[in-house]
Amino acid sequence: MPIKYENVSFTYNAKTPFSYEALSSVNLEILDGSFTAIVGKTGCGKSTLIQQLNGLLVPTSGEVIINDYVVAKSRKRRTKKIKELRKLVGLVFQFPEYQLFEETVEKDVAFGPKNFGASNEGALKSAHEALRLVGLDESFYKRSPFDLSGGERRRVAIAGILALNPNILVLDEPTAGLDPRGAREMMALFKGLHDNGTTVILVTHDMNIVLEYSDTVIVMEDGEVREITTPLELFNKENDRYSLETPLLYKFVKSLSDKGMALDIRMIKDIDSLAAAIALAPGNKR
Amino acid sequence: MKSLSLGRYAPFNSLVHRLDPRSKLLILVLMMVAVFYGYSSQVMTFVMGGILLLIIFVMLLVSRVSLRQLFSSLKALWIMIIILLLINVLVPPLGASRIAFSVGTYHIFWESILQSAKIILRLVMMISLTLILTATTKPLDLTYALEWYMYPLKLIKFPTHEIAMTISIALRFIPTLLDETMRIMNAQASRGVDFEHGKVKEKIKAILSLIVPLFMSAFQRSEELANAMEARGYNPRAKRTRYRNLHWGGGDTFSLLLATILTAGVILTSVMNWNYVEMIFNITTWSVGL
Numbered sequence: 001m002p003i004k005y006e007n008v009s010f011t012y013n014a015k016t017p018f019s020y021e022a023l024s025s026v027n028l029e030i031l032d033g034s035f036t037a038i039v040g041k042t043g044c045g046k047s048t049l050i051q052q053l054n055g056l057l058v059p060t061s062g063e064v065i066i067n068d069y070v071v072a073k074s075r076k077r078r079t080k081k082i083k084e085l086r087k088l089v090g091l092v093f094q095f096p097e098y099q100l101f102e103e104t105v106e107k108d109v110a111f112g113p114k115n116f117g118a119s120n121e122g123a124l125k126s127a128h129e130a131l132r133l134v135g136l137d138e139s140f141y142k143r144s145p146f147d148l149s150g151g152e153r154r155r156v157a158i159a160g161i162l163a164l165n166p167n168i169l170v171l172d173e174p175t176a177g178l179d180p181r182g183a184r185e186m187m188a189l190f191k192g193l194h195d196n197g198t199t200v201i202l203v204t205h206d207m208n209i210v211l212e213y214s215d216t217v218i219v220m221e222d223g224e225v226r227e228i229t230t231p232l233e234l235f236n237k238e239n240d241r242y243s244l245e246t247p248l249l250y251k252f253v254k255s256l257s258d259k260g261m262a263l264d265i266r267m268i269k270d271i272d273s274l275a276a277a278i279a280l281a282p283g284n285k286r
Numbered sequence: 287m288k289s290l291s292l293g294r295y296a297p298f299n300s301l302v303h304r305l306d307p308r309s310k311l312l313i314l315v316l317m318m319v320a321v322f323y324g325y326s327s328q329v330m331t332f333v334m335g336g337i338l339l340l341i342i343f344v345m346l347l348v349s350r351v352s353l354r355q356l357f358s359s360l361k362a363l364w365i366m367i368i369i370l371l372l373i374n375v376l377v378p379p380l381g382a383s384r385i386a387f388s389v390g391t392y393h394i395f396w397e398s399i400l401q402s403a404k405i406i407l408r409l410v411m412m413i414s415l416t417l418i419l420t421a422t423t424k425p426l427d428l429t430y431a432l433e434w435y436m437y438p439l440k441l442i443k444f445p446t447h448e449i450a451m452t453i454s455i456a457l458r459f460i461p462t463l464l465d466e467t468m469r470i471m472n473a474q475a476s477r478g479v480d481f482e483h484g485k486v487k488e489k490i491k492a493i494l495s496l497i498v499p500l501f502m503s504a505f506q507r508s509e510e511l512a513n514a515m516e517a518r519g520y521n522p523r524a525k526r527t528r529y530r531n532l533h534w535g536g537g538d539t540f541s542l543l544l545a546t547i548l549t550a551g552v553i554l555t556s557v558m559n560w561n562y563v564e565m566i567f568n569i570t571t572w573s574v575g576l
Contacts, residue, residue, distance in 0.1 A: 016352070017296050056472045083478060091476040099473040101498035111495070115478030146502070160477060 003030040003053065003168070003199075007062035010048055014060060022048040023223045025062070030201060030216070035194050037210040037231070038203045039244060040220035046203045047094070049220070050170050053201070054089040055082045066168070087116050090166030094173050096157035100145040105131070108145050109159045116164060123163075130163035131156070134189060151182045158186075168199045175206060187213055211235060211247040212270060219244075236265055249274060294461075295424055301537070302349035302422045307431035309538035313545040314419045317342075320552040321411045326559040328400055333563055334552065335407045341548070342414050349422045356417060360410060370405055374398040425457035430532055448522045455511070463504060470499050 010023040022045045030036050038046050051057040052064045055071045063072035066089060069079040079085060093099070102108035109127035110120075118126065131140065134155040140148075145156050158174065171190065175183035183206075191213055194200045204210060210217055211231045219227040219234065219242050226242065227234070235250050246254070250265075253274065257263055261281050268274045302310070321338060325331045346353065375398050382397035419428075433450035440446050471481060474495045481492050554560070 017298070051472065054476060056475060083480070086476060086478055093469065093473045093476070096473060098499050098503055099470055099477070099495075101495050112477035115480075164478070 002032055003201075004065040005029075005049075005052075005062070006065065008049075008052065008059045008064060009061045010045075010052070010057060011060045012048075021223060023059075026223075026225050028218060028225050028228060030199070033194075033197060033199055034216050035191075035200045035214045036202065036216040036218060037214035038201065038218045038220060039205070039207070039210060040226075040242065044220045045223040046220055047172055048223075050091065050172060050201065050203060053168070053170055054086045054091050055079070056091070083116065087164055088166060089168045089170060090161040090164050091170045092158055092161050092172060092174060094176060095154075096161075096174075097150060097153035099157055099160070100153060103144060104142050105136070105145050105148070105156050106141040108156060109163050112160050112164045126163040126165065127159070130159040133162055133193075134159045135185065151178055154178065154182075154186075158189075162193075166198070168201065169193060170201045172203045173205065174202070175204070175209065183209075205245075207235070207245045207247045208249070211249060232266065232269065294421070296350070296352070296421045298350045298422075300348060300350045300422065302345070302418065304537065305422075305541060306532055306534045306538045307423050307427040308434055308532060308534065309542050310419055310423055311428070311431045311435070313542060314415055316545045316549040317415050318412065320549045321408055321415070323552050323556040325556055326561055327563075328397075329563050330555075330561050331404055332407075334555065335404070335411075338411060338552075339407070342411055342418075345418055346414060349418050351414075351417055351421045356414060359413065359417070363406070363409065363413075366409065367402070367406055370402045371399070374402045425460075426454055427530075427532070429454040429457065430528075430530075434532065445522070447526075451522065459504075459507070462507070463500070466503055467496065467500060470496055 005026050005028045008023055008026040009021065012018070012020045012022055026045075026049065038049065040046055048057060052059060052071055053066060058071055058073055058078070060073065063070055063074075063077060065071075066085065069081075069085045069088070070077050071085070072078045100108050102111060106124060106127050109130055110118075110123035113123035113126045114120070128138075128141070131137075136152065136155055136159070140152070140156075145153055148156065154174075161169070169190070174190070175186055178186060187209060190200055190202070194213075202209070202214065214231055217227075217229055217231050217234050218225060219229070221242060234244075235247060249268070249271070253263055253265055253268055256278070257265070261278070263277050263281060268277055317338075323334075325334055346356065375394055378395045379397045379401050382395035384396040385393045386396045386399060387394055423431075429450050432453065433446055436444070436446040436449065471479075474492070475481070477495075479492045479495055480488070481496075484492065555562075
């Protein structure tokens, strides 16, 4: 069952002088097993949009449907067991390393599963599995999360969500502030999870990531969904209406085309396909 | 941020908003004094309380404080009311004699109930007054006013500027830390923490999962701020000028005068043991007698 937003609007501080409409009549559908990127300028409502996925924010009007769960204002419609929804949808906030609080890494990661009713051993088992996934070995288990480096802390925090085994993983700029290598490893981790059937929803400003990993892109502007498309289509359009940065790969391809190399841009998605296209380009000596 | 915090500055342009923070602060102090004066009889206490409440209500309307916000903050007073009643019932005020009702052999006096009502009335007025000040004055302006009032203390080498700086930094970080609290609460809620329900042990754990990260980030922020101030060459002892100057106008003098007259009247009534109720009563009986 896909995720569905039906006419979702959201206003912060409604009926006060600070009232601010962050989302207005959003309609969209996210398919099961997709890797969806949500892009748009800061303050366009991306974070508000994803916080409705596990009921942290409830739409001022309209409703969000996730499998059989409904997030809506109406008491009749909305799901009572919000906790089950939170287990289904793992939400990783921006800079999640600030949510760590336990004495040891393994205890912190096991905190989530325990909240959802796992036994001590069961929670630790999920914690160890999640830590393995994010690439932290046994030597980290008994360390204090506050002694780790920023990147390691981020991994621990993400493991804290992965330990819940969510079917839908929502990530708010998971690579922000990481060094390039750390960011690559992080994205490889999410790709691996996606290949194993997890639906991944990713908020990001990095268009290289959008091009390389996502299969669907949702473009947002001023609290509205402007476009739901594929990365290839989005970046192939010449105009930069949404003032999105062009991915490096495409800048290179466009520069090559401008200099007279005939390339079929539709065939290019990564370095390999670019290399293949260049090798095949007419006029190249073989 | 989900909910408005109590007493947050509301950017309107009312009469009260335009007053100088110094006059507002002084008026608040005067009115507080007026609110806390006692009178010769219980009846007088409530008559004067009623008059003050009415004045404060008008002030609330003029300053465009959201009454909804006020009532929602007064809702939290229920616990106070119950505790106060309990204390006053268990330890009746001196000279309590009139029995309201009895539970078995235990008497509950009218004086206990009136005493609690008096304290509640004062609390309500105090909260409303403070709300008027904070809702109509930018925190930074308030700090400037405080610093201005502390000026004489400079002569005895009292670090007024440092204190004003500390207060303004503290005020500046209240919304930031509130946002941070919301952020961490959301993050932990995503990990299945339930801040509202659950057993005591689970609740303690839930609070812990909020407090520890909050302290961590607060310490980190303060360290970063200290570094940023150092880097800009901040020196608390340096003589400095200000971008915004406070401006005392005719309205300030006038409002202050009104508040002074009101407070003086209240003090006089209290000290002279005037009893308006009896006076009016006497006049009417006297005229009826004629």
